[in-house]
Amino acid sequence: MVSSSGAGETVYGYTGEMQSGGLVHLRARDYASQLGRFTSRDTWEGNTEKSLSLNKWLIVEGNPINWSDHTGLCADYNGDGICENSDPYDIAELAQYGITLDGNWKQDSSLPNDIKSKEISLIHSEIETIASELGRHSKYHNKYEVFTLIYGRMVFNRASNENGKWYCEAVGLGVTCYMGNQTKLVTPDKARVFAHELGHVFNNKIVSKLKSEYINLGISEEDAKKYSEKFSPYGDLSCSTIRDRDWNWVSGVRGKEGWVRGFEGYKSSVNPDVNHGTDWKDLDKNEEWKKPPEEFADLFLNWAHKTFAQNPAGTARYDWMENNMDSWVRVAIQ
Numbered sequence: 001m002v003s004s005s006g007a008g009e010t011v012y013g014y015t016g017e018m019q020s021g022g023l024v025h026l027r028a029r030d031y032a033s034q035l036g037r038f039t040s041r042d043t044w045e046g047n048t049e050k051s052l053s054l055n056k057w058l059i060v061e062g063n064p065i066n067w068s069d070h071t072g073l074c075a076d077y078n079g080d081g082i083c084e085n086s087d088p089y090d091i092a093e094l095a096q097y098g099i100t101l102d103g104n105w106k107q108d109s110s111l112p113n114d115i116k117s118k119e120i121s122l123i124h125s126e127i128e129t130i131a132s133e134l135g136r137h138s139k140y141h142n143k144y145e146v147f148t149l150i151y152g153r154m155v156f157n158r159a160s161n162e163n164g165k166w167y168c169e170a171v172g173l174g175v176t177c178y179m180g181n182q183t184k185l186v187t188p189d190k191a192r193v194f195a196h197e198l199g200h201v202f203n204n205k206i207v208s209k210l211k212s213e214y215i216n217l218g219i220s221e222e223d224a225k226k227y228s229e230k231f232s233p234y235g236d237l238s239c240s241t242i243r244d245r246d247w248n249w250v251s252g253v254r255g256k257e258g259w260v261r262g263f264e265g266y267k268s269s270v271n272p273d274v275n276h277g278t279d280w281k282d283l284d285k286n287e288e289w290k291k292p293p294e295e296f297a298d299l300f301l302n303w304a305h306k307t308f309a310q311n312p313a314g315t316a317r318y319d320w321m322e323n324n325m326d327s328w329v330r331v332a333i334q
Helices: 087-096 115-135 143-151 186-216 219-228 233-238 291-307 312-333
Strands: 023-026 031-032 099-102 154-157 164-172 174-179 242-243 247-251
Touching: 023 219, 031 115, 031 154, 087 099, 087 219, 099 115, 099 312, 115 143, 115 186, 115 233, 115 291, 143 312, 164 186, 174 186, 186 219, 186 233, 219 233, 233 291, 242 312, 247 312
Parallel strands: 099 154, 154 174
Antiparallel strands: 023 031, 164 174, 242 247
16 A cells, blocks of 8 residues: 655645645634634633633634643633643543543642643643544444444543553453553543554454454454454554655555564654654564554554654655545444
8 A cells, every 4th residue: 555645735724734625624623814713603602710711713822922822612711732621521421432430530620720720721732633533434333333343442541540541452352541640641642642542453453353253254262363353453554664655654554674664754753743753662672653553553642643843754654544544443443
């Protein structure tokens, strides 16, 4: 599978977000910059202490010079990437995605500057970002349905993760994401780890569903596993060459060298853009970071956030994901 891009114009608009057709894509909603308003109503009820936040169409309470909105939900007042919501709203929204918080979370909207309250907001913002992008690729389901059909019930767990690791894994029909511990709190960069991790889970869910289909067709379990892995996102990437509009190699299959991971098109080859990049531990001993699974998870992260580099290689990476996502989502939600 080969991808290329022929457009010479930048795809980035207001506050560095992706744009097309005169609209800036801000995850939950699209913003029409020429009109100075969103194209759909805000799902957040607003903050009664900030009357302008109650307006369902206005961006950042009418103050886009000083504030920003990277979620399509509400204003980021201080540039820390955190949506200034209240805990009850965030928790209620997470519940619509089938998500619960398990562990020692502090949920107190009377303390808006409390880091643990902000953590909940960051988790909500991250899920909203991923779900909104996945939702664009389904004709018959909204973003809530698409997310829950793919990931099932999801738990963000802190209490039982004393070692402080950050990762997500499929557990039964759902997913558990481990959150670090009380000394390793969620930050905007850390929140993006979940997009990377849910990229892995996205692939594994597709493998699981394909495998079940093959077995139902009478194919042996061993062959079903082989075929399902071949036609998964990991499998697609392992036989792909991603090229830019000038046909320059970006990543993937490269002649006699076979499959090679490239870093052109990422803003950086280290965190937060590439979770397991050139600064990954034990580079000489651990080659996993160089293989398709880690490349795909980082592609998923940057695709969801629209944060590839603003150059032909970045556009080629984004296009490769977009060109494949319809078919992947179709399998994942069936």
